[in-house]
Every structure is written in C-alpha cells, then in structure tokens.
Amino acid sequence: MGKVEIVLNSLPMSGGDGPNSYSKNSHLQRRTTSLLKETIDKLILEKLNAKTLISDSNTFHIADLGCATGPNTFFLVDDIIKSVETSLRKSNSSKPEFLVFFNDLPHNDFNTLFTSLPQHRSYFAVGVPGSFYDRVLPQSSVHMVVTVGATHWLSSVPKEVLDKTSKAWNKGKVHYSNAAEEVVKAYRDQFGRDMEKFLEARAKEIVSGGLLVVGMCGIPKGMPFSNLADSIMYKSMADVLTQMQSQVVLHIL
Amino acid sequence: MGKVEIVLNSLPMSGGDGPNSYSKNSHLQRRTTSLLKETIDKLILEKLNAKTLISDSNTFHIADLGCATGPNTFFLVDDIIKSVETSLRKSNSSKPEFLVFFNDLPHNDFNTLFTSLPQHRSYFAVGVPGSFYDRVLPQSSVHMVVTVGATHWLSSVPKEVLDKTSKAWNKGKVHYSNAAEEVVKAYRDQFGRDMEKFLEARAKEIVSGGLLVVGMCGIPKGMPFSNLADSIMYKSMADVLTQMQSQVVLHIL
Numbered sequence: 052m053g054k055v056e057i058v059l060n061s062l063p064m065s066g067g068d069g070p071n072s073y074s075k076n077s078h079l080q081r082r083t084t085s086l087l088k089e090t091i092d093k094l095i096l097e098k099l100n101a102k103t104l105i106s107d108s109n110t111f112h113i114a115d116l117g118c119a120t121g122p123n124t125f126f127l128v129d130d131i132i133k134s135v136e137t138s139l140r141k142s143n144s145s146k147p148e149f150l151v152f153f154n155d156l157p158h159n160d161f162n163t164l165f166t167s168l169p170q171h172r173s174y175f176a177v178g179v180p181g182s183f184y185d186r187v188l189p190q191s192s193v194h195m196v197v198t199v200g201a202t203h204w205l206s207s208v209p210k211e212v213l214d215k216t217s218k219a220w221n222k223g224k225v226h227y228s229n230a231a232e233e234v235v236k237a238y239r240d241q242f243g244r245d246m247e248k249f250l251e252a253r254a255k256e257i258v259s260g261g262l263l264v265v266g267m268c269g270i271p272k273g274m275p276f277s278n279l280a281d282s283i284m285y286k287s288m289a290d291v292l293t294q295m296q297s298q299v300v301l302h303i304l
Numbered sequence: 305m306g307k308v309e310i311v312l313n314s315l316p317m318s319g320g321d322g323p324n325s326y327s328k329n330s331h332l333q334r335r336t337t338s339l340l341k342e343t344i345d346k347l348i349l350e351k352l353n354a355k356t357l358i359s360d361s362n363t364f365h366i367a368d369l370g371c372a373t374g375p376n377t378f379f380l381v382d383d384i385i386k387s388v389e390t391s392l393r394k395s396n397s398s399k400p401e402f403l404v405f406f407n408d409l410p411h412n413d414f415n416t417l418f419t420s421l422p423q424h425r426s427y428f429a430v431g432v433p434g435s436f437y438d439r440v441l442p443q444s445s446v447h448m449v450v451t452v453g454a455t456h457w458l459s460s461v462p463k464e465v466l467d468k469t470s471k472a473w474n475k476g477k478v479h480y481s482n483a484a485e486e487v488v489k490a491y492r493d494q495f496g497r498d499m500e501k502f503l504e505a506r507a508k509e510i511v512s513g514g515l516l517v518v519g520m521c522g523i524p525k526g527m528p529f530s531n532l533a534d535s536i537m538y539k540s541m542a543d544v545l546t547q548m549q550s551q552v553v554l555h556i557l
Contacts, residue, residue, distance in 0.1 A: 157418045165414060165433035177430040
C-alpha cells in the first residue's frame with residue numbers, strides 16, 4: 052500500500068486543447084446543449100421581453116456559468132444571440148450590442164478559452180473567474196444567465212460522507228451509487244444548500260424581467276439511482292479510483 | 305550565420321510567476337503607477353461626478369487596459385476604488401458595487417492574473433481579451449478607463465522601417481534610437497494612427513461624463529531621443545538582439 056493523499060480543491064475541467072483536454076472531450080456535453088436549444092429558443096421568444104430589457108443601454112448581457120474552455124459555450128452563446136435577435140426583429144427593435152460573461156472557477160483554463168474565441172463573433176467577450184455558488188457579477192447586471200451541465204458539481208464533498216462515525220459514511224467511495232440512503236441524503240442536502248446559494252446570487256445579479264436557464268441531468272422521482280446507466284458508469288469509475296488509491300499515491304490537485 | 309526567422313504576433317508580457325515573469329519583473333512599472341497616484345486621485349475628485357454616474361445602477365465600472373498579469377494592476381485598481389469611495393462619501397452617496405474590467409491581448413496570461421487576484425477584494429473582476437486599438441467593451445459601459453505604461457506598444461511595426469527601398473528603412477534595427485528622422489517619423493505616424501483608433505474606441509465605450517487616464521513616458525519637445533538615458537538602454541538591447549540574430553535562430557512568437 053502506498054501513501055494516499057487526496058487534495059480536493061476547486062477542480063476545473065482539464066485545460067488546453069491536447070488529446071485529454073475538455074475541449075477535445077466534450078461531445079456529450081455538446082449533445083446536452085443541442086437538446087436544450089429548442090427549449091431555450093422557446094423561453095427567449097415567450098418569456099423574455101428583450102425590447103424592454105435593452106431599452107436603456109441598447110446592450111444585451113448574457114452569462115454562461117461553468118463555461119469551461121470551449122468550444123461548447125461558443126455554440127450555446129451563438130444560439131442564444133440568434134434567438135434574442137429574432138425576438139427583437141419581431142418587435143421591430145434596433146439591433147443591440149451583446150456582452151457575454153464566460154464564467155468558471157478561477158483555476159479554469161481561461162487562456163485556452165480566450166485564444167479559441169471565434170474570430171468573427173458578434174459579441175464582446177469577458178471572462179469571469181469565480182464559483183457560481185457565490186456572487187460573480189454586480190447587482191442587476193445581466194439579462195440572461197444560462198448554465199448547462201455544471202450545477203451537478205457540488206461546492207464541496209458533504210462532511211458526513213467522510214466521517215467514519217456518521218451513518219452517512221461512504222466507506223471511502225467517491226459516489227453515492229449503490230450507497231445507503233443516508234449517503235444519498237447527505238449529497239442531496241449538500242445540493243440543496245448549494246442551489247440555495249446559487250439562486251440567491253443569481254437573484255441579485257439578474258435584472259428584473261431577466262431569464263435564468265439551468266440545464267442538468269435529473270432522475271424520475273422514486274427511481275433508485277442504481278437503475279440508471281449512469282450508475283453503472285460511476286460505479287466502475289469509483290472502483291477503478293479506489294483500486295488506484297490502494298496501490299499508488301493518488302494526488303488530485 | 306544561422307537561419308533567421310522573426311515572427312511578431314501580438315506579444316503579451318511574459319506569463320506565469322517564475323523568475324523571468326512580468327509579475328516578478330515589473331517594479332519599474334509599479335513605480336510609474338505610484339507616480340501617477342496623486343494625479344489620478346485629483347482627477348477623480350475634481351473631474352468625475354461619481355454620484356451622478358452611479359445614480360442608475362449603483363455600480364461603478366473601471367477598466368485597466370493593458371493590465372498584464374498583475375500585481376501592479378491590483379494596486380492601481382485599489383487606489384482608484386478608494387478615491388471613488390472618498391468622492392462618493394463627500395457627496396453623501398451610497399456605497400456602490402465595483403466591476404473591474406482587466407484587459408490585455410488574448411495571449412496575455414489571464415490564468416495567472418485570475419489566480420492571483422486579491423482574495424479579499426472589494427470588486428467583481430472580469431478579464432477582457434483583445435487589443436485596445438479596437439473596441440473591447442460595449443457602448444457606454446465603463447465609467448473610468450485607465451492605461452499605464454501600455455500605449456507605447458504599437459499595434460504593429462511601421463511597414464516603411466522594414467522596406468529597404470524606403471528612406472525610413474531602419475537597417476534591421478529594432479528601435480528608432482539614433483536613427484534617421486524618417487525612421488522616427490514612421491514610428492510617430494504609426495503611434496498617431498494607433499492613438500486615433502484607441503481614442504475612437506474609448507469614445508464609444510466610456511459613458512458621458514466618464515474619465516480616461518493615459519499614463520505613458522514622454523520626451524520634452526525638441527529633445528533628441530539619443531539624449532535620454534532610455535536611448536542608451538534601447539540601443540544596447542538592440543545591439544544584443546542584432547548580434548543574436550546574426551549568430552542563431554531567433555524565433556519570437
């Protein structure tokens with residue numbers, strides 16, 4: 052048995068554009084984004100009064116929270132801008148300028164994001180380093196916030212699952228798949244606390260009449276997690292990690 | 305003689321925080337910023353009606369153009385925020401939120417900038433990748449823009465100084481120190497064109513009643529550049545670079 056040291060500290064997606072990078076391994080996430088396109092279009096056209104929102108500044112502000120390094124975020128933003136422009140054309144409004152806030156953790160590879168921005172884009176791009184479980188933007192500063200496949204990342208591991216004296220102790224496992232109900236509850240409660248902070252922050256940042264779209268995987272109420280295909284994948288990954296942990300120094304920064 | 309290949313392509317400051325990085329070798333730039341502190345304070349107190357500027361949004365927007373990787377930009381921004389707060393206290397105004405746009409070229413090391421942001425800062429921080437000789441922010445989106453020790457970096461080398469058939473040909477040298485008047489004029493004209501673009505962009509980005517501070521080195525009118533201490537430094541550096549160029553492959557990306 053080797054020395055085991057696990058340091059969990061704000062894990063961003065894998066940076067750069069090499070073979071193991073997020074930017075080269077995020078086709079599944081792109082598929083999720085594509086699936087949401089129609090819903091987002093509909094929300095923009097039906098729920099958002101873009102004409103009123105831009106009446107003061109003639110600028111429309113969009114934020115993508117948990118954008119990683121691209122390129123998925125660029126497709127998402129392009130689609131949103133096209134929908135907002137369609138909505139504005141329908142209301143005979145002038146064409147605004149667009150400002151896009153690309154947010155992720157401070158250790159996210161913003162260098163890759165910035166150098167891979169589309170050259171002929173129709174918006175001003177800025178990067179926002181910070182956890183979306185806190186405030187990341189000023190009060191009433193954004194018209195539409197979107198986050199896709201990001202809010203399942205908790206702000207931290209629930210303490211109970213690491214505590215050997217707790218009923219929610221997860222026996223060193225890294226996921227709640229096939230775990231006791233107390234473990235699932237510990238993760239669920241952490242998600243609840245995190246989402247409360249998420250929503251409180253967005254309530255301050257989004258203008259009155261703005262739009263928040265949260266896209267994430269779910270599970271039908273009452274279905275045990277172990278019945279899902281995801282569960283098998285996570286269990287296999289957890290088994291591999293646990294085995295590595297028992298054999299070598301595992302140092303995740 | 306080795307192969308010589310020089311590729312000039314948007315050169316940012318040296319990234320990271322190693323011994324050769326900008327962040328560890330920018331004491332001179334910090335001194336320049338300190339020298340300007342009193343002037344900037346005075347400008348904010350006398351020329352800026354901060355109370356009126358924040359009356360709609362209760363947020364004050366600052367941009368530092370050509371901020372590099374820090375830490376100088378953080379000291380500069382802190383000083384500006386303190387002055388704006390003093391100005392607002394004097395006019396019995398409420399305390400606003402601050403949003404700071406940190407701008408530099410897309411290849412600037414924003415990762416170092418973001419991970420070295422002061423933890424207990426009193427502002428929201430965003431990074432803006434792009435050349436300040438173009439638009440980098442939406443119309444009327446910023447109250448105060450500052451740029452210190454950055455606008456002497458031209459957008460490109462003037463074509464004439466590279467053209468052997470031109471009177472402004474600079475004979476392979478990399479600076480106009482001790483050069484013919486035509487060479488100096490070529491650089492001066494390029495600076496003129498660049499500053500025109502700079503000012504046109506800022507005129508659109510800065511709100512009415514906002515403030516633009518440009519801090520850069522100058523030279524008394526009529527004094528030959530060769531009389532300055534800087535000239536000797538640049539001439540020595542140019543000699544070294546030219547000698548390296550004649551001996552080895554010099555590849556600047």
